[in-house]
Amino acid sequence: MAFGKMKKGLSKTRGGVFARMSRLFTAKRKIDEDLLEELEELLIAGDVGVDTTFYLLDRIRFRVKKERYENAEELDRLIRSEVSDLLLGEEIKQADSKPQVILVVGVNGTGKTTSIAKLATYYTNQGKKVLLAAADTFRAAAIEQLSIWGERIGCDVIKHQQNADPAAVVFDAVNAAQARGADYLIVDTAGRLHTKVNLMNELEKIKKIIQRQIPDAPHEVILVLDAGNGQNAVSQAREFIKSTDVNSIFLTKLDGTARGGVVLSIKRDLGVPVRYVGLGEKAEDMAVFDPAEFVEGLFANE
Amino acid sequence: MLEDLTQKLENAFKKLRGYGKLTEENIADSLKEIRRALLEADVNYKVVKDFIAAVQEKAVGEEVLRSVTPGQMIVKIVHDEMVRLLGISTMDIKTAGIPPTILMLCGLQGSGKTTFAGKLAKYLKKRGRKPMLVAADVYRPAAIEQLKVLGRSLDVPVYDEGVGDPVKIAFNAISAARQQFCDTIILDTAGRLHIDQEMMDELVRVKSRVRPHEILFVADGMTGQDAVNTASEFAGKLDFNGVVLTKMDGDARGGAALSIRAVTGKPIKFISIGEKMDELEQFHPDRIASRILGMGDVVTLVEKAQDGIDQAKAKKLEEKLKRAEFDLEDFLDQLQQIKKMGSLESLLKMIPGVGKQIKNAQVDERGLVRVEAIINSMTKEERLNPKILNGSRRKRIAMGSGTRVQDVNQLMSQFQQMKKMMKQMKGKSLKGFGGMPFGLA
Numbered sequence: 001m002a003f004g005k006m007k008k009g010l011s012k013t014r015g016g017v018f019a020r021m022s023r024l025f026t027a028k029r030k031i032d033e034d035l036l037e038e039l040e041e042l043l044i045a046g047d048v049g050v051d052t053t054f055y056l057l058d059r060i061r062f063r064v065k066k067e068r069y070e071n072a073e074e075l076d077r078l079i080r081s082e083v084s085d086l087l088l089g090e091e092i093k094q095a096d097s098k099p100q101v102i103l104v105v106g107v108n109g110t111g112k113t114t115s116i117a118k119l120a121t122y123y124t125n126q127g128k129k130v131l132l133a134a135a136d137t138f139r140a141a142a143i144e145q146l147s148i149w150g151e152r153i154g155c156d157v158i159k160h161q162q163n164a165d166p167a168a169v170v171f172d173a174v175n176a177a178q179a180r181g182a183d184y185l186i187v188d189t190a191g192r193l194h195t196k197v198n199l200m201n202e203l204e205k206i207k208k209i210i211q212r213q214i215p216d217a218p219h220e221v222i223l224v225l226d227a228g229n230g231q232n233a234v235s236q237a238r239e240f241i242k243s244t245d246v247n248s249i250f251l252t253k254l255d256g257t258a259r260g261g262v263v264l265s266i267k268r269d270l271g272v273p274v275r276y277v278g279l280g281e282k283a284e285d286m287a288v289f290d291p292a293e294f295v296e297g298l299f300a301n302e
Numbered sequence: 303m304l305e306d307l308t309q310k311l312e313n314a315f316k317k318l319r320g321y322g323k324l325t326e327e328n329i330a331d332s333l334k335e336i337r338r339a340l341l342e343a344d345v346n347y348k349v350v351k352d353f354i355a356a357v358q359e360k361a362v363g364e365e366v367l368r369s370v371t372p373g374q375m376i377v378k379i380v381h382d383e384m385v386r387l388l389g390i391s392t393m394d395i396k397t398a399g400i401p402p403t404i405l406m407l408c409g410l411q412g413s414g415k416t417t418f419a420g421k422l423a424k425y426l427k428k429r430g431r432k433p434m435l436v437a438a439d440v441y442r443p444a445a446i447e448q449l450k451v452l453g454r455s456l457d458v459p460v461y462d463e464g465v466g467d468p469v470k471i472a473f474n475a476i477s478a479a480r481q482q483f484c485d486t487i488i489l490d491t492a493g494r495l496h497i498d499q500e501m502m503d504e505l506v507r508v509k510s511r512v513r514p515h516e517i518l519f520v521a522d523g524m525t526g527q528d529a530v531n532t533a534s535e536f537a538g539k540l541d542f543n544g545v546v547l548t549k550m551d552g553d554a555r556g557g558a559a560l561s562i563r564a565v566t567g568k569p570i571k572f573i574s575i576g577e578k579m580d581e582l583e584q585f586h587p588d589r590i591a592s593r594i595l596g597m598g599d600v601v602t603l604v605e606k607a608q609d610g611i612d613q614a615k616a617k618k619l620e621e622k623l624k625r626a627e628f629d630l631e632d633f634l635d636q637l638q639q640i641k642k643m644g645s646l647e648s649l650l651k652m653i654p655g656v657g658k659q660i661k662n663a664q665v666d667e668r669g670l671v672r673v674e675a676i677i678n679s680m681t682k683e684e685r686l687n688p689k690i691l692n693g694s695r696r697k698r699i700a701m702g703s704g705t706r707v708q709d710v711n712q713l714m715s716q717f718q719q720m721k722k723m724m725k726q727m728k729g730k731s732l733k734g735f736g737g738m739p740f741g742l743a
Binding site for chain 1: 338341342343344347348369410412413414417441442443444445447448449450451452455495496497522524525526527528529531532547549551552553554555557558577730
């Protein structure tokens with residue numbers, strides 16, 4: 001796995017990444033309420049959300065008292081461990097037999113299609129055979145977009161016409177994946193706001209279609225989340241979990257200045273971990289999520 | 303969460319009953335609640351800090367009016383302050399003296415520029431303008447194709463040169479627009495990160511080459527704390543004229559609106575509320591303010607009610623209610639008026655405190671259709687005098703409306719209950735009651 005890539009991707013655009021964190025922690029400061037208040041600001045500025053921020057601060061206050069931490073340097077380690085612990089997730093289940101089916105969902109404009117291209121590249125580079133399903137039949141030119149990626153990466157794309165029934169595309173794609181002996185089938189779906197019940201039901205239908213052919217699939221359901229999103233992402237995750245049992249998050253656009261701290265709330269409240277991060281527009285700009293590096297990015301200087 | 307902020311503040315203020323003035327001490331709790339509400343709504347924390355300070359200054363010393371509680375009072379102060387900050391409403395798009403007017407869109411990836419370009423084209427077309435879409439996003443695969451498809455469906459010309467230099471494309475579009483007698487150019491640029499110097503420079507070059515009359519910054523309504531960074535960077539480089547908030551049909555509170563406005567001082571011109579091409583609204587600061595505070599959008603609701611309701615009929619109904627002579631004919635009228643106002647779900651969401659509760663409960667629009675069908679299957683006599691509905695009549699009505707006798711029975715018992723309620727209210731003031739069908743539903 002591309003270790004350290006995430007760090008590189010993050011530091012690429014964040015000059016003085018650790019400046020503020022170090023100003024906060026390495027100075028020979030005592031741990032006091034002022035320091036904690038600054039920490040609160042940092043967390044909230046990183047989109048962590050009020051509830052989770054308070055939860056973390058409470059945890060830290062508790063441990064500071066119990067384990068008798070005194071200076072700020074120790075606090076640094078403490079925070080890293082608290083946040084990393086919060087973010088750790090279990091491994092994804094592997095398919096009993098080929099293909100491993102990955103369903104990709106999310107609201108509009110989070111970067112689903114680009115993320116799929118990245119995943120496809122990632123697995124193709126490992127020598128796996130990847131098949132893509134263009135089940136976003138709604139947005140104008142979405143099928144073309146995926147097809148162009150498919151050509152560039154060198155993997156087949158199963159597609160129908162625009163406005164076709166996405167479930168039908170998925171049905172064909174699962175058959176094709178089995179017939180062609182693909183290792184991975186990655187299904188692109190149309191972006192939809194989580195408040196649109198009919199569209200969410202459509203996802204449920206897609207899931208059922210997959211299950212009818214492969215009972216233990218989809219093995220991975222990835223929610224693509226824009227790092228720029230704020231607290232609304234929790235609500236997004238909650239609704240998508242309801243309709244499709246999301247078990248992974250792909251956090252995109254982390255190469256900007258947004259920190260995506262909301263994933264902490266999502267993990268804490270809903271239990272879904274981040275597994276991948278997107279760091280640019282090229283197909284290679286992806287990294288497997290590393291909690292430690294994420295924490296450093298979270299406290300980046302502005 | 304804080305769906306009903308006023309309610310929460312009321313609770314915080316309960317112990318303060320009897321105070322006639324707001325003081326620093328007795329508003330401390332409520333300011334904390336408001337701070338929280340703003341942060342939950344994704345307003346930037348620095349903006350929140352300044353904002354709370356401003357509100358505190360305004361609120362301290364304020365007399366509490368006799369008719370309201372301290373909680374309501376402070377929410378009003380906050381609301382007013384927010385509306386003031388969000389700026390004057392309904393800022394329209396500029397028009398050039400000599401056509402074509404050039405409008406340029408910019409923003410991050412996935413903020414919804416291309417969809418908004420289509421909506422804006424339709425919006426302008428409806429107002430008698432002749433827009434042309436220009437595909438200057440040469441980077442994202444199939445972005446040009448997407449704009450072309452939109453253009454075709456809207457019957458609006460699309461100018462593109464395939465994958466070329468965006469600066470040139472934008473410039474060439476001007477003469478193309480003149481040739482096709484288009485009076486407005488909508489320039490769809492590629493999404494880019496505000497920290498990508500090269501890409502930002504490209505926008506600056508486009509700007510200086512074509513001198514757009516208006517630059518609109520398109521921002522995702524769900525954006526979090528980072529909104530201030532992106533907006534101020536775009537503002538610094540391009541000095542855009544206005545902001546468009548997209549994806550506001552979800553349940554995001556749209557705190558980004560406040561952040562962007564506070565940091566850049568630029569007006570928010572449009573909010574985009576769906577994937578259909580006509581789902582574009584002009585921006586109303588007061589409504590967004592209510593939404594950010596989680597107070598529901600009462601103003602829009604009342605406006606929709608006023609639009610949808612026949613005032614004369616409402617007057618007649620009020621008379622009838624006073625005499626408790628409400629019959630099924632009136633009931634049907636009410637149903638039809640409610641339907642004119644839009645989907646039940648969208649209406650309910652505007653009521654303070656309801657939004658969150660019904661989020662999971664599916665509102666059954668078909669229920670209304672069924673009720674309507676049942677009443678439509680009755681004779682005029684039956685509607686005016688429901689008492690005569692015996693078993694065989696009910697059976698006939700059920701058959702006629704494609705429902706079951708149970709459904710008819712259920713409707714009748716609901717109707718009886720409603721009538722009972724009205725009798726109890728008889729004598730009480732019915733002011734404003736006739737205009738609002740929700741009092742009945």
